[in-house]
Amino acid sequence: GENVEQHPSTLSVQEGDSAVIKCTYSDSASNYFPWYKQELGKRPQLIIDIRSNVGEKKDQRIAVTLNKTAKHFSLHITETQPEDSAVYFCAASPSGYALNFGKGTSLLVTP
Amino acid sequence: EPEVTQTPSHQVTQMGQEVILRCVPISNHLYFYWYRQILGQKVEFLVSFYNNEISEKSEIFDDQFSVERPDGSNFTLKIRSTKLEDSAMYFCASNGVPGANVLTFGAGSRLTVL
Numbered sequence: 001g002e003n004v005e006q007h008p009s010t011l012s013v014q015e016g017d018s019a020v021i022k023c024t025y026s027d028s029a030s031n032y033f034p035w036y037k038q039e040l041g042k043r044p045q046l047i048i049d050i051r052s053n054v055g056e057k058k059d060q061r062i063a064v065t066l067n068k069t070a071k072h073f074s075l076h077i078t079e080t081q082p083e084d085s086a087v088y089f090c091a092a093s094p095s096g097y098a099l100n101f102g103k104g105t106s107l108l109v110t111p
Numbered sequence: 112e113p114e115v116t117q118t119p120s121h122q123v124t125q126m127g128q129e130v131i132l133r134c135v136p137i138s139n140h141l142y143f144y145w146y147r148q149i150l151g152q153k154v155e156f157l158v159s160f161y162n163n164e165i166s167e168k169s170e171i172f173d174d175q176f177s178v179e180r181p182d183g184s185n186f187t188l189k190i191r192s193t194k195l196e197d198s199a200m201y202f203c204a205s206n207g208v209p210g211a212n213v214l215t216f217g218a219g220s221r222l223t224v225l
Contacts, residue, residue, distance in 0.1 A: 034213070034214075036154075042218070043202060043216040043217060043218050043219055044154060044202070044216050045216070046213060046214070046215075049213065089153065089154060091154075095167055097142065097144075097159040097161075097166055097167045098144075098156040098159055098167050098169070099146075099154075099156060099214065100156065101153045101154045101155070101156075102153060103152070103153045104153055
């Protein structure tokens with residue numbers, strides 16, 4: 001089945017700096033790659049997603065890039081703010097149903 | 112904004128007891144899912160459900176687990192004989208368009224097995 005690896009497991013940045021989180025996946029059939037933000041004790045919430053026919057997608061301070069050949073995709077957050085502090089999960093879906101999640105990156109943005 | 116609602120928010124049970132977790136997906140959604148998250152770990156897929164049958168399930172979803180849509184609104188996860196390692200947050204999710212993949216998660220049901 002699909003295996004999603006996510007790095008780093010923790011990331012600490014200064015407010016205003018950029019943060020980059022990287023994921024790799026194993027199943028070349030995967031065609032949907034969402035990123036979820038989970039605050040402590042809360043549900044995962046979709047922040048951005050990308051499909052396999054697109055190489056990059058931006059939404060204000062957040063961007064995702066996808067390299068299908070290398071089977072990796074990345075989340076970029078620019079001008080980070082303390083409220084960006086959370087656990088971020090990448091995921092990949094080969095089946096159109098199930099999402100296979102990475103282990104998460106705990107992002108801390110310090111003022 | 113439409114929400115996926117889950118009950119109970121927290122349940123404590125003794126090992127070996129049966130537990131039923133309930134979910135009300137968004138009303139016009141067609142696909143329903145259960146995921147679980149053991150404390151401090153990643154979110155893990157359990158099962159997907161479409162057209163009144165399981166469409167996909169993971170290795171975690173063994174014979175101890177079952178899902179049901181008993182009426183037009185509820186979607187339930189039953190654990191027949193709970194084990195200590197079943198302690199986790201269980202998230203229900205739904206999406207509307209086949210293959211659209213954009214999941215909306217519920218707030219979760221925290222299960223503690225003693």
